[in-house]
Amino acid sequence: xxxxxxxxxxxxxxxxxxxxxxxxxxxxxxxxxxxxxxxxxxxxxxxxxxxxxxxxxxxxxxxxxxxxxxxxxxxxxxxxxxxxxxxxxxxxxxxxxxxxxxxxxxxxxxxxxxxxxxxxxxxxxxxxxxxxxxxxxxxxxxxxxxxxxxxxxxxxxxxxxxxxxxxxxxxxxxxxxxxxxxxxxxxxxxxxxxxxxxxxxxxxxxxxxxxxxxxxxxxxxxxxxxxxxxxxxxxxxxxxxxxxxxxxxxxxxxxxxxxxxxxxxxxxxxxxxxxxxxxxxxxxxxxxxxxxxxxxxxxxxxxxxxxxxxxxxxxxxxxxxxxxxxxxxxxxxxxxxxxxxxxxxxxxxxxxxxxxxxxxxxxxx
Ligand SMILES: [Mg+2]
Numbered sequence: 580x581x582x583x584x585x586x587x588x589x590x591x592x593x594x595x596x597x598x599x600x601x602x603x604x605x606x607x608x609x610x611x612x613x614x615x616x617x618x619x620x621x622x623x624x625x626x627x628x629x630x631x632x633x634x635x636x637x638x639x640x641x642x643x644x645x646x647x648x649x650x651x652x653x654x655x656x657x658x659x660x661x662x663x664x665x666x667x668x669x670x671x672x673x674x675x676x677x678x679x680x681x682x683x684x685x686x687x688x689x690x691x692x693x694x695x696x697x698x699x700x701x702x703x704x705x706x707x708x709x710x711x712x713x714x715x716x717x718x719x720x721x722x723x724x725x726x727x728x729x730x731x732x733x734x735x736x737x738x739x740x741x742x743x744x745x746x747x748x749x750x751x752x753x754x755x756x757x758x759x760x761x762x763x764x765x766x767x768x769x770x771x772x773x774x775x776x777x778x779x780x781x782x783x784x785x786x787x788x789x790x791x792x793x794x795x796x797x798x799x800x801x802x803x804x805x806x807x808x809x810x811x812x813x814x815x816x817x818x819x820x821x822x823x824x825x826x827x828x829x830x831x832x833x834x835x836x837x838x839x840x841x842x843x844x845x846x847x848x849x850x851x852x853x854x855x856x857x858x859x860x861x862x863x864x865x866x867x868x869x870x871x872x873x874x875x876x877x878x879x880x881x882x883x884x885x886x887x888x889x890x891x892x893x894x895x896x897x898x899x900x901x902x903x904x905x906x907x908x909x910x911x912x913x914x915x916x917x918x919x920x921x922x923x924x925x926x927x928x929x930x931x932x933x934x935x936x937x938x939x940x941x942x943x944x
Contacts, residue, residue, distance in 0.1 A: 580653055580696065584616035585646035589944040590933070591631055592906045601750030601781035605630045608883065608905050611680070613646075614930075615688040617654060621695050624931035625688030627854040628881035638944065640681035644668050649685070654692040661860045663684055672732040675832035680856045686858025687886055691929035701929040702892035705863075709892045712920035714743065715902040716773060721747025727760060731767045741865035741918040744773035744800070744899065750781030754790045765797040765919035773899075775826070777803035783814045783903040791821045801826035801848050811885040815845035826850055832857075837865045841872050849874045853890060854881035859929075862890060870896040883907065884914040885930045888921045907935035 590610040597606040610627030611634040627637060645664050652660055664685065669678045694704040700708075707933055717740075720733030734745050738837045747764055749757040757776075765774060782790070787805040794802070802823045806813045808830035818825045828850030831837055840846040849869040866876050876897040878887040883906045891897040900921060907913035911932045915922045924930045 580622070580655065580692075581618045582615055582649045582654060583618050583647050584822075585641070585942075586616070587613045587641050587646070588612050588614065588938070588942055589638055590626075590633040590909070590938065590941040591634075591943050592909060592941050593601045594905050594912070597724075599724040600748045600777065601723060601779035603630050603779070607631050609634045610906070611684060613638075613641050613684045613688050615649065615654070615685070615692060617692060619696070621654075621692045622932075623654065623688035623690075623692035623695070624929075624933060625686065625691060625858070626681045626882070626931065628883065629680075630791050633677065635944065636677050637681045637684070640669065640673075640678055641685060641816060645681060645685050654689045655696075657686065657689040657693065658860055660689065661858065664774060665857065679832050680854060682857040683854050684858075686860050687853065687882075687929060687931060690859045691931050695928040698927050700924045700927060701859075701886070701889035702923060704779050705889065705893035707893055708895050708897075709923070712923055713888060713891050713897075714899045715916045715919055715921050716744025716746060716775065716899055718746045718777075718901050719903045719905075720745060721764070723748040723750065727763060729764055729779060730760060735767050738768050738772055742902070742916075743771075743919045746775040746777055746803070746901070748779065749776045750778045754782075757790065758793060761794055761797050761799075770798070773800045774798070775800045775803060776864040778805045780804050780807055780830075782806060784810075784816065787813075787817055791817060793821060795822045799823045803827060803850070804829070811839055811843060811845045814840070815843050818845055818847055824848055826877065829855065829881065831855070834861055834864045834868060837868060841869060841874055848872065849876045850879040852879040852881045853874060853886050855879075859886070859890065863894075864895060866890070866894045870894075875899075877901070882931075884921070885910055888914050888924065889929055891921075892923055909933050909941065 609629035609631040610626040615623040694701040824847035826848035851865040
């Protein structure tokens with residue numbers, strides 16, 4: 580099989596109403612992506628996710644640098660292609676960030692082609708582990724800009740829908756307000772529901788130490804991204820001092836950075852995101868690394884779960900997957916949760932194929 584054409588796209592899918600966390604305001608979700616065509620008729624779809632900024636730079640990287648290198652290559656040689664692109668012309672200016680997210684889109688499209696050509700959903704093509712579905716937790720009721728009333732209504736609705744886990748955002752200017760919201764949510768969802776909080780890097784080490792300890796009383800399943808993602812030492816101090824496990828990974832770009840976090844005991848739930856670590860090829864290596872340390876993998880869903888449902892279903896150490904339903908309606912086989920569990924995809928591929936009418940409706944480039 581040979582690659583014959585590489586087409587990039589940017590879709591902006593509206594989020595209603597717009598949401599915030601401690602560092603982002605999002606009015607729509609950006610899919611910077613690529614369609615890769617082959618001489619055997621298989622077309623692979625891959626994308627990375629953004630808050631709608633920088634999509635142009637990601638697809639420029641593919642158009643100008645990665646795309647031309649792909650023509651004539653066999654998609655089944657995905658690991659060789661990955662090395663060629665990673666260590667190619669862009670290596671000087673980018674081993675993380677924009678170039679890595681562009682490589683993620685390409686790599687995902689190649690795995691989509693391989694699974695389609697093998698007539699298997701990706702999770703089976705990779706070797707399945709969870710035939711009964713994947714436990715889901717819901718993030719879509721806990722945004723930082725929600726009033727306390729809306730927050731409590733949404734988390735209660737989520738539990739009533741059958742979800743056994745919820746996550747809310749913290750990182751208000753005054754941590755007393757976070758404390759009040761966390762206490763109210765715990766009371767609303769009861770003791771049996773798994774409950775996580777996400778700081779989105781908003782605290783410094785002192786704030787995290789003080790408020791992390793105060794919040795322990797609410798039996799939190801994890802404390803997510805309390806500090807700057809480059810601060811391995813700070814996270815190690817928190818992991819040692821707090822009785823709440825530290826979760827992070829959505830801003831960690833390479834297996835080397837994960838190696839340092841994991842080997843130093845600075846992360847206790849590995850949230851490796853396929854849209855950040857340059858695709859499935861590197862994601863699988865990080866998951867293997869985490870497994871060797873018995874660190875559970877619970878990906879952050881920059882893809883909104885479409886690809887990660889396959890990866891979690893194929894990974895022994897992956898225990899749970901985030902659910903945010905913002906873009907599911909644009910896909911031919913949307914990620915679907917029933918009674919708190921992802922229903923595993925059945926169609927061949929990586930569940931990245933987009934309905935043509937949605938593709939045209941949301942396309943901005
Ligand atoms: Mg997060």
